[in-house]
Amino acid sequence: QPVLTQPPSSSASPGESARLTCTLPSDINVGxxxxxxxxxxxxxxxRFLLSYYSDSDKGQGSGVPSRFSGSKDAxxxxxxxLISGLQSEDEADYYCMIWPNTASGVFGGGTKLTVL
Amino acid sequence: xVQLVQSxxxxxxxxxxxxxxxxxxGYSFSNYWITWVRQMxxxxxxxxxxxxxxxxxxxxxxxxxxxxxxxxxxxxxxxxLQWSSLKASDTAMYYCGRHYMIRGVNFYYFDxxxxxxxxxxxx
Numbered sequence: 187q188p189v190l191t192q193p194p195s196s197s198a199s200p201g202e203s204a205r206l207t208c209t210l211p212s213d214i215n216v217g218x219x220x221x222x223x224x225x226x227x228x229x230x231x232x233r234f235l236l237s238y239y240s241d242s243d244k245g246q247g248s249g250v251p252s253r254f255s256g257s258k259d260a261x262x263x264x265x266x267x268l269i270s271g272l273q274s275e276d277e278a279d280y281y282c283m284i285w286p287n288t289a290s291g292v293f294g295g296g297t298k299l300t301v302l
Numbered sequence: 303x304v305q306l307v308q309s310x311x312x313x314x315x316x317x318x319x320x321x322x323x324x325x326x327x328g329y330s331f332s333n334y335w336i337t338w339v340r341q342m343x344x345x346x347x348x349x350x351x352x353x354x355x356x357x358x359x360x361x362x363x364x365x366x367x368x369x370x371x372x373x374x375x376x377x378x379x380x381x382x383l384q385w386s387s388l389k390a391s392d393t394a395m396y397y398c399g400r401h402y403m404i405r406g407v408n409f410y411y412f413d414x415x416x417x418x419x420x421x422x423x424x425x
Binding site: 187220224226231232233234237247248279281283288289290291292293294296 | 337339346348349352361362363364365397399410411412413415416417
């Protein structure tokens with residue numbers, strides 16, 4: 187199973203943008219995968235935020251604000267979750283996920299986002 | 303209203319067996335895959351496996367294959383996760399999630415979640 191690497195923590199101030207990364211191992215190409223992003227707040231189940239394959243193939247979770255967006259950095263072999271106009275309620279853990287094959291999914295280790 | 307309601311917290315001893323449940327309501331249970339996710343205390347999410355309730359076909363993460371069994375009962379709209387011999391390392395919160403489906407095609411993300419079942423295994 188591939189290991190998806192996410193920084194354990196990140197922080198930004200209200201109104202700023204937060205850029206969370208999810209780096210795939212070098213033997214698998216981020217360009218060939220749908221990336222799924224989830225948000226989890228303490229004591230709650232995860233919440234689906236969005237999926238991103240390309241700018242023309244992406245989806246937003248129900249009720250998820252448009253200030254949450256996805257992208258990829260091919261040079262870094264990474265997926266990116268961008269949260270613009272940070273709000274205090276965005277403080278949470280964020281997880282990326284891929285399906286290396288149709289039979290098995292893998293989560294990243296998660297990033298704890300602190301809104302200062 | 304779509305809901306996934308999980309069974310209550312469990313406290314078990316090592317070596318004991320356990321089955322926890324996830325009951326779906328407000329939708330056609332058979333049409334939507336169910337996934338199980340583990341979250342150990344203070345740790346991240348781990349995908350365990352999924353089931354297609356229409357035919358009870360399952361897929362497991364290699365990390366959990368042989369350690370747990372996922373099943374479903376269409377008649378009661380309930381999915382299950384079970385262990386035959388618990389270990390202390392099985393102590394965790396377990397979530398079920400419903401795969402998003404449209405026009406008969408299940409997708410690989412989860413649009414509804416159960417509230418979680420806390421399993422504690424301790425001697």
